[in-house]
Amino acid sequence: MSAQxxxxxxxxxxxxxxxxxxxxxxxxxxxxxFVALQIGPVGEEGEPNWLAVTLxxxxxxxxxxxxxxxxxxxxxxxxxxxxxLRNVTNAARLAWKTLLWFAVTALVSVAIAxxxxxxxxxxxxxxxxxxxxxxxSTTGSWLAFIESLVPANFLGLAADTSGSVTVGDDxxxxxxxxxxxxxxxxxxxxxxIVLGIAAVKTGKAAEPFISFTExxxxxxxxxxxxxxxxxxIGTVGLLGNAVYSYGWNTIGALGxxxxxxxIGLALVLFVVYPVIARLNxxxxxxxxxxxxxxxxxxxxxxxxxxxMPVTQRVTEQNLGVPRYYSAFAVPFGATTKMxxxxxxxxxxxxxxxxxxxxxxxxxxxxxxxxxxxxxIGSAATAGTTGATVMLTLTLSTLGLPLEGVxxxxxxxxxxxxxxxxxxxxxxxxxxxIVAKREGILDLARYNAPRDASGFVPLxxxxxxxxxxxxxxxxxxxxxxxxx
Numbered sequence: 001m002s003a004q005x006x007x008x009x010x011x012x013x014x015x016x017x018x019x020x021x022x023x024x025x026x027x028x029x030x031x032x033x034f035v036a037l038q039i040g041p042v043g044e045e046g047e048p049n050w051l052a053v054t055l056x057x058x059x060x061x062x063x064x065x066x067x068x069x070x071x072x073x074x075x076x077x078x079x080x081x082x083x084x085l086r087n088v089t090n091a092a093r094l095a096w097k098t099l100l101w102f103a104v105t106a107l108v109s110v111a112i113a114x115x116x117x118x119x120x121x122x123x124x125x126x127x128x129x130x131x132x133x134x135x136x137s138t139t140g141s142w143l144a145f146i147e148s149l150v151p152a153n154f155l156g157l158a159a160d161t162s163g164s165v166t167v168g169d170d171x172x173x174x175x176x177x178x179x180x181x182x183x184x185x186x187x188x189x190x191x192x193i194v195l196g197i198a199a200v201k202t203g204k205a206a207e208p209f210i211s212f213t214e215x216x217x218x219x220x221x222x223x224x225x226x227x228x229x230x231x232x233i234g235t236v237g238l239l240g241n242a243v244y245s246y247g248w249n250t251i252g253a254l255g256x257x258x259x260x261x262x263i264g265l266a267l268v269l270f271v272v273y274p275v276i277a278r279l280n281x282x283x284x285x286x287x288x289x290x291x292x293x294x295x296x297x298x299x300x301x302x303x304x305x306x307x308m309p310v311t312q313r314v315t316e317q318n319l320g321v322p323r324y325y326s327a328f329a330v331p332f333g334a335t336t337k338m339x340x341x342x343x344x345x346x347x348x349x350x351x352x353x354x355x356x357x358x359x360x361x362x363x364x365x366x367x368x369x370x371x372x373x374x375x376i377g378s379a380a381t382a383g384t385t386g387a388t389v390m391l392t393l394t395l396s397t398l399g400l401p402l403e404g405v406x407x408x409x410x411x412x413x414x415x416x417x418x419x420x421x422x423x424x425x426x427x428x429x430x431x432x433i434v435a436k437r438e439g440i441l442d443l444a445r446y447n448a449p450r451d452a453s454g455f456v457p458l459x460x461x462x463x464x465x466x467x468x469x470x471x472x473x474x475x476x477x478x479x480x481x482x483x
Contacts, residue, residue, distance in 0.1 A: 017454065018229070022296055025235030029055075032236065033243025052244045058237025065227045066306035073224060073305060074188045075195075076217035077331035082196030083210045084327040094434060098329050101430045102337050103375050108272055109339040110374035113264045113347035114367055122257040122348065123355025151187040189335055221309045228297065228310065235300045242413050254411050257352050264344040265418045273429050280433050286447055290318030291428040293454040298424035302416045307424050308334045318456050319432040320442030326431050333427035338390070340419030343374040346394040353395065353404035366398050373397050 016024070036051040048056070085091035199206040199213075274284030294311040301307055312330040315321045321329070347370050354360045373394045395402055435441035448456045 018232075018293070021232035022235055022300055025232035025300070026239055029236040029239030030243060033240035036240065036244040048244070052241065055237045055240035055244065059234060059239075059241045060237070062227075062230055062234025062237060063301075063303075065230070066224075066301060066303050069220065069224050069227060070303075070305045071188060072216075072220050073308065074331075074335070075192045076213055076220055077308065077334075078189060078192035079196040079199065079213045080210075080217050081328040081331045082193065083199055083213065084324050086200045090438065094325055094438065095328070097434050097437070098332065098430060101433055102333070102426075105268075105272065105276070105337075105339055105426055105430065106343050106375045107371065109264075109268050109343035110347050110371050112267050112272070113344045113374075114351070114370060116260050116264050116267075117348045117351030120256065120260045120263075121351075121355055122260045123352040151191050224306070224309055228301075228306070231297055231300055238300065238302075238413075245413075254408070257348070257408070258411050258414065260352075261345060261348050261415050262418055264348060265340055265422045268339055268344060269422050269425055273425060276433060277429065280436050282432065282436060283447065287319070287429060287432070289450050289454070290314055290446070290456075291425055294428055295421050295425050299417045299421040302413070302420045304334045304338075304420060304423050304427065307420075311424055311428055314455070315428050315431050318445070318450065318454075319428065320445035321431045321435045322440050322442070325435060325440065329431040329434070330427060333430060337427045337430065338419075338423050339426045340422035341416075342390050344422070345415065345419050346370070346391045347374060349391050349408055350394050350398060350400060353400050353407070354398075356404065356407065357401060360400065362398070369397050370394060 032051065032055060036049060036055060039049045039051060041047060042049050085095070199210055274287070277284045277287045291311075291314050294307055294314045297310050298304065298307040304311075308330060311334065312326055315326045315330055316323055350370060351362065354362050354366075373390075391405060391408075392402055395404065432441060432446070436443075445456055451457050
């Protein structure tokens with residue numbers, strides 16, 4: 001009896017599910033952000049108060065952790081995804097159909113964005129200060145995009161050196177210089193694609209390399225999952241800092257523009273995607289409940305690559321996509337499937353800038369160019385956060401002033417949350433659509449109820465059975481749907 005009493009006494013209070021934790025982080029972040037806003041700047045130079053600094057540190061640390069793990073994740077995920085298709089009889093068919101559906105949804109998204117831009121006209125009578133006009137530090141162009149595809153080194157690293165020379169009162173010179181290292185995501189993808197194809201073409205001799213890659217990917221995903229578990233804390237910092245930094249004044253000045261972008265994102269997420277699911281015989285409600293854990297994390301983290309492990313998990317475990325196909329489609333989509341960043345955002349932003357600056361008008365050819373850039377240039381947005389490169393690529397293609405980007409940077413973090421959520425929602429939907437049309441979707445799992453964590457319950461025996469079933473299905477030509 002005493003042993004039982006002791007066991008009951010040590011029972012832990014059950015924690016809320018991960019999704020609930022993130023929602024609580026959103027609420028707490030909003031509250032703390034407004035508190036920091038009320039405290040206001042301190043000191044004569046208007047430095048942020050202690051709460052604002054704390055929120056910024058927490059949010060920045062979470063994003064830095066995500067960025068740190070992205071390079072090995074890209075290399076290993078792309079190599080493994082290509083290797084996973086080596087034994088699939090209909091691999092080429094799955095690949096081109098995935099690309100086709102990526103293009104179809106991008107086309108629909110950019111059409112919605114252009115329609116909203118012409119209907120709402122967000123650039124007219126805007127309260128934004130013209131003094132905010134400034135060229136972005138990073139710009140995109142087709143030539144730069146093509147050049148960036150060629151790796152400068154094996155690791156895709158790029159060094160940025162900046163410095164200044166100061167002349168002292170005695171005539172002496174002092175040099176202040178700093179060098180920072182970054183990585184080019186496009187180059188990492190190219191390197192990984194080459195290595196993956198080379199491994200497949202090498203044959204049996206490359207099996208140890210492929211096995212090592214798949215094993216290393218699981219280790220990296222486990223480490224990334226630990227980082228993702230910090231998302232509720234990171235949410236507090238990111239959202240709190242956004243509220244403090246931008247408040248309602250900045251959002252109010254660009255309120256019409258911000259509202260237009262979010263209307264476009266909402267139409268794609270809550271109308272276009274459900275309609276596509278329904279037209280392919282899939283329940284929109286089951287799609288949303290299945291993909292919600294990934295969509296929610298994407299909104300907070302603002303990183304498609306950082307959300308990728310959760311996206312792949314919901315695609316397989318909730319939506320019933322076979323593992324051999326999702327291992328290719330999800331990493332591929334995380335770098336190229338960008339309906340939010342590459343379609344809705346640059347199209348509305350380009351129309352805003354054209355309407356804001358006097359003497360500029362867009363014709364039919366310009367709108368067709370917006371469509372072309374949105375559908376073809378999505379790879380230019382590859383990265384962890386932001387879509388400035390895609391926007392500047394669109395503006396330079398249309399010949400619009402790049403200085404207009406400075407007008408929109410103030411609300412970019414607010415917009416980036418919605419953009420990334422839409423990106424990830426599409427990255428989960430398209431593999432399910434293609435798998436359904438190819439007859440390889442597990443419909444029983446797609447329609448199964450989710451538990452409190454947001455996932456279809458899966459024990460070890462079921463998981464092992466799914467692995468074997470997935471391997472066997474990969475060797476069978478498409479055509480028969482799994483009931």
